[in-house]
Amino acid sequence: MAERQANPRPVRWRWRANPLRRRSDLVEGWVLLITALLMTVGAALAGVLAYQAAQDSARQQREALRPTSAKLLDNAHEMSGGGVYTGDSGQEWAHVQWRSPDGDTHRSTAQVAEGSEAGSHIRIWTNAEGAKVTEPPGPTLMAFQSGVFGVLVAGAWSGTSLVLCWGVRAGLNRQRAAQWERGWAVVEPQWRHRTP
Structure with missing residues (x-):
């Protein structure tokens, strides 16, 4: 049985000279x-x-935002309307207050550890105007x-x-x-x- 020989011709690319190439x-x-x-x-x-x-x-x-200390105005579980428990996260909503760099006082709600007491402080994130914003992602x-x-x-x-x-x-x-x-x-x- 004769052995097959490798084709010695080079591979012809589309851009090589060829009479059939269009x-x-x-x-x-x-x-x-x-x-x-x-x-x-x-x-x-x-x-x-x-x-x-x-x-x-x-x-x-992230650099445009800054962490700010906010004071809890009421106990987390005594928030008006009852504390809103968010699943198994151990967090509740509570009213908080903080001062912006220009001295204005701001109020909002924030998630705090379950059972947090009025007067304690938490960290929130604010923008340049002092408004509360979502915490920016970490690295x-x-x-x-x-x-x-x-x-x-x-x-x-x-x-x-x-x-x-x-x-x-x-x-x-x-x-x-x-x-x-x-x-x-x-x-x-x-x-x-x-x-x-």
């Missing part, structure tokens, strides 16, 4: 190569830049959220690259089909006359 084949080869680069290098770069932008934005937001959560954002941007980049590639290839396929139709319209009558 201009659209060359364009398609470059489109596929560019799409592959956009989906690998481009998506990775877009993801890293999005991650860094999200980190910077979150850091700036770990900030990194996780930025990472998710980076992955989503990289995925969107890759998806957009694929859609654009598909659109260009669909246009090239329509162009090739039209060329085949024109070529067949020239050749088909000649073959018809040869049929007995």
Whole structure:
């Protein structure tokens, strides 16, 4: 039994010189190569830049807020309407009061440890105007959220690259089909006359 010999001919890429290669084949080869680069290098770069932008934005937001000491105005369980127990978290809502940097007094409600007594102090977060805001995420959560954002941007980049590639290839396929139709319209009558 004769052994099979490896094909010594090099792999022929779409952009190599070839008498059967059409201009659209060359364009398609470059489109596929560019799409592959956009989906690998481009998506990775877009993801890293999005991650860094999200980190910077979150850091700036955190720096614009400040922790403030707030005083409980009533016992957590004696809050008007009864303390609202939030599941098994061991937290209740209570009325609190604090002063903003300009000296104004503010009041709101905040979650406090169950059974907290009036007059005790808790930490809340305020903005530049002294209004109570949600506590900003810590470094770990900030990194996780930025990472998710980076992955989503990289995925969107890759998806957009694929859609654009598909659109260009669909246009090239329509162009090739039209060329085949024109070529067949020239050749088909000649073959018809040869049929007995």
